[in-house]
Amino acid sequence: MAVTVKVEPAGRSLWDEPVRISASGLSPGQRVTLRASLRDERDALFRAHARYCADAGGRLDLARSPALGGSFAGLEPMGLLWALEPDKPLVRLMKRDVQKPFVVELELLEGHDPEPGRLLGRTLHERHFLGPGVRREPVRAGRVRGTLFLPPGAGPFPGIIDLFGSGGGLCEYRASLLAGHGFAVLALAYFRFEDLPKQLDILNLDYFEEAVDFMLQHPEVKGPSVGLVGFSKGGDLCLSMASFLKGITAIVLINACVANTLASLHYKDMIIPDLGMDLEKKRVTESGLLNFVDVWNNPLKEPYCQSVIPLEKAQGPFLFIVGLDDQSWKSEFYAHIASERLQAHGKNKPQIIFYPGTGHCIDPPYFPPSLASVHSVLGEAVFYGGEPKAHSRAQVDAWQQIQTFFHKHLNGKTSVMTSKI
Template identity: 75%
Template sequence: MAATVSVEPAGPCCWDEPLRIAVRGLAPEQPVTLRASLRDEKGALFRAHARYCADAGGELDLARAPALGGSFAGLEPMGLLWALQPDRPFWRLTKRDVRTPLAVELEVLDGHGPEPGQLLARALLERRFLPPGVRRQPVRAGRVRASLFLPPGSGPFPGVIDIYGVGGGLVEYRASLLAGHGFATMALAFYDFEDLPKEYGDIHLDYFEEALCYMIEHPQVLLMPFI
């Protein structure tokens, strides 16, 4: 019987959604190496790998089987994703366009050798950053430059402002994913974006107050009382 990779949930899913990865059709206690890889929006390659042994029935379930070494060790069901490292030194995995997914390739290779063994099975995962039903609204109000992500439904929803700008620009992926969990989330740019200040040191704090006022006045944002 040929080896196969099983991923649950099957089909496209969100980047922050846990996966259950299993391999079936292996020989009893067969040593294998699992390898994950993806290319970011600029084509940079990220990879991770781990060594495993199948159980007596020829099955490997990453929720039950500890990794024996590689990019990580121990029981880490999602290790092949969180351990992804760039081939290019000091490169960060970021997602600028949340409307498009990233494709993660999973490969099952025979053995634990330093050189890749025979390819036994592979699967391609589509990991999305815009959850189903989440609405993305560009915000250009006064000086505020942002994107507002609203969960499915009419709301109102608890509001969150995500201020994250390593390197400047508008970073949306954390806000878009958080909206999938029921929060109206604003991804707020604060420098080096459109007509905002180019340098970090030129930021005025009342800019953030203006963003807060926008959220308070938005009809689909729920005001939470302080206790």
């Protein structure tokens, strides 16, 4: 009987969709090694492997068969994806072109490490970022630069603006996946993209106000307000938007600061200074990575409290996603400050979800946890924190929590839509 390696759904799936990996035609109890690999748009190679034993019927099902070692151990049906590691150290797996899938190669080899034997079976599987019927529209409207993703079917759809952190550029992969769950999502760039500023020196909230207006005037975006999702520096920008701009409700903050960071923020006659940092407090790990968790000034002390975003004006509700091992800044501390200040001004208590063993970079499900990488602006290797297995589980749960939150507060639904491809 020929050995067959199978991935279900067959051929292709969405990146945030779990798959079932199995093999058949093996001998009872046969020792085998499964290897996964993919190349990103820059030809960087990422690989993972795990050792298994076939069951009494000569079958292998990763949903039932625990890995005996390798890149991970135990029952991990999606381990061959979340455990992918770069051949070149400190390279982060990111999706730069959501119009093209990642192609994952799976190989089944005879025996276990250190020297698995002959190739028994092989298959390719495409992991897509645009669901069926999801439309991608580049946005060059006035000063606004970004990409709008629209779900299939007739709108209008609940709208979300998506902001990433201090790496700059335009990141589309979270927005494209969210659009597959029924939202019109604007992936918004704010520096290091096209004719936008090259550096984070001064930020003007008017730019983000123009983006909100663009969304609310779009015929396929359902008003009277839009939601926000922001990661890292994008998170404190979302807090500022919620505090000063109209037409906003439902804000998701992923490892965000309660103060304005990295650049002064200007709006009309108001200026919120940068929280600032003391770079002498940076640490270097045993692996030679930079750790910035202690460099930031304390937003509860003068004069740094002038950088705290005035949450008495903020429009909620809020969902804080917090990695308890965030080594970029003290996200747990900032979330508690935000919660206290919101409630002190008569606002509803925000929802805060804490994830143990989870670092700074919380991505959609099945992205390999980025525990450290070379920062695109600093050009240096930075430690972000997290433990791979715990971080991977957090990404799956946080993704569901984000969808549920937005469906409830933007769409009046409590269920989570699932996309198929």
